[in-house]
Amino acid sequence: MWFKNLKLYAITQDMDFKEQDFEDKLAEFKFRPCGSQELATMGWASPFNQGETLIHATAGRIWLTLKKQERILPAVVVNAELADKVALIETETGSPVGKKAQQDMKQEIIHRLLPQAFTKNSYTHGFISTQDHLVVVDSSADGKAEAFLAMLRKAIGSLPVVPLARHSVHADLTSWLKDDSAPTDISILEEAELKALEEDGAIIRCKNQDLYSEEITHHLEAGKSVQKIAVEWNETLTAIIQEDLSIKRLKFTDVIREQNDDIPKDQMLARLDANFALMSGEVVRFAKRLKEIFKLDDEKVS
Incomplete structure (x- = not known):
């Protein structure tokens, strides 16, 4: 299981629950298929897409899967x-x-x-790490992430979370290019989006472009701000960091992905478990590093 996008949320209060109690609460909102007159249903399903268990826990991180079924009636x-x-x-x-x-x-x-309409299933994966005060949702869309959090809050009664970054980090991303001040473990790749600060300002999208070139420098000097930028972190992953600290197009390098290659392919559950443990561990490390880079612990929770 390799997440492709990250919506990151900080848990603002201590949360302590037993895994069985947690699963029992999710079971009250277990997925069921659409009835004949229902346009859509949503509920918790097995992360492994089989069996009855609704959670999978590894190293203190709990993997959850929200399943949605929609009837397709064009x-x-x-x-x-x-x-x-x-x-x-x-x-x-x-x-x-x-x-x-x-x-x-x-x-x-x-x-x-x-x-008579066909049905379409979609899945939103996420995990909770109470020891790291972190909730992670694999989604590129705010709506899907919010639906995941809302269903989780409904199931367990309370979910005190806020976005990991509660302000835009565009100024920091811009300084990485303008002042060549990216952290030493962040390598700038060749893709970015720049935007003028005015409400209807021009947008420049760059791909396969040297971001330290004179052309990009001119745009920065003209007042454009970096809204998205492609990076490699610590030689373990590449991603697009957005100004709201959403992470898109997350890809783990072979240095990470090959670590579980010794597990036989026919041992599917063992590989899923090992891959989740490996992936979620790296995501937590990355999230902690982002907090350091952007000084997010200095923000006050209102």
């Missing part, structure tokens, strides 16, 4: 059937069909077609 299908029905009625009666009547017919069509 609007174009509903609207086409509605148009045919409206046209038939208007032909037979010679009178136009009002908006309220059309809306009622549309709901009838949805009600009839919904049980």
